[in-house]
Amino acid sequence: MTDTGISPPKRATYRHGDLRRALLEAGTELARDGGPDAVVLREATRRVGVVPSAAYRHFADRDALLGAVCSAAQSALAVAMEAELAGLAREGDPADAARARLRAVGTGYLRFAQAEPGLFQTAFSASDNLRSAASPIRAGDSGLTPFQLLAAALDELVEADVLPRERRPGAEFLAWSAVHGLAMLLIDGPLRGLDHARAQDAGRRLIDMVERGL
Amino acid sequence: MTDTGISPPKRATYRHGDLRRALLEAGTELARDGGPDAVVLREATRRVGVVPSAAYRHFADRDALLGAVCSAAQSALAVAMEAELAGLAREGDPADAARARLRAVGTGYLRFAQAEPGLFQTAFSASDNLRSAASPIRAGDSGLTPFQLLAAALDELVEADVLPRERRPGAEFLAWSAVHGLAMLLIDGPLRGLDHARAQDAGRRLIDMVERGL
DNA sequence: CAGGGTTTGTGTACAGCGTTCACAACTACA
DNA sequence: TGTAGTTGTGAACGCTGTACACAAACCCTG
8 A cells, every 4th residue: 555646756665764864865965965064864864754853863963963964075175185186197207296196186176166065165174084084984985084195195205205204294284275266265255156177277277386385 | 011020031021122232142152152053042042031033023033143253253353463563662663563563463453363262163153244254243452353354464564575476365374274284183173272381372374484484 | 182194013824944753665685 | 363663754933034004203395
């Protein structure tokens, strides 16, 4: 007996099977178009076809769900950065190669911010998700989180004698600050709505500044 | 007849007199400790001692109230930056003076972000408040908004022949990106909880980078 | 100074949100 | 087969933003 027949794709079984993952995916979709504020628990359960309180079997509260979405978003960011790195030609000069890798990390970051503004904002919404940023659920395919990818690029820069070793400590914070700030401007600051070409140009100039100033 | 006598500081008169300002101030207080999400319309009316719907005589909706608070926060930021500028010694060398003024703009920004994180976050919460940032309600005592203060400092840098004129266009976006990004890290990123001394140190290093790299 | 019109605050109501809790359906293991 | 544990249901609570009819206070004109 399938009710009156006009019910939504009702589950055949009483149990859902993989509700946690389903909610996480629904939440991620909400974050994708709408940012962190758009990931609302009731809407996620609605999309999955489950009653609101069912979510509490898998997430302590709405914040826990948001935290999970946030980790997933960071992971997606890491993947985007890795993709940018993978597109690099294996160059001869190790100094140039190291420089190119740092630039790739930055442009990957900026490209993701512009391509997926909702997810990007969500990635940095939860308070303590940058602090304990080493969790594997926040990593890309290489197992490194966005922050760790940046740190690795800076290490290579030192290895290639481009960045003086004494300037290395804390350099990730300087580089990250600059790129993250620009991302904000591009997403909903005065630089919003810039076409990709101009945005990429701004990114190039910014990374130039970082490279010179680091 | 003052009711049963156990009513809160009930207004003597039916009219409030300056409800708009009162709501704005209550909202600002909410933003100060709690950020943009904490400015909730009902709580603001409660604090002012007025029924919720009364707010709609002065603000179209909750977003309008938040927008007003956001403008006020930007104005406060501008005042903080002006204070930093005012503390500068009138130096002899115009080049050094221009450099010092740019640094003051940056450190004022960072100092405010750390001293008033809630207001700072609120200042940059409303989507289109950086775009049309020229409104006088967002300005400090000098009549300049935070962005305009930065632009002025950069102009002086060109005037003093420190920054090549061809690099001036768009330079405010580069400088702003770096400082704003660091502010984010300090407020709720991995650099959160840094004591003032260390934070100031990070700020100095970052501004060094900007100065070198601009 | 009398009265009407406009502004501004009141009271009540509604839908949507997060969250709780008792209960029911299913699973797994003895 | 029975029984304990897991997972989804249903109804409820208090909170939010918002709408609307009504009432009080001010203002202006005669």
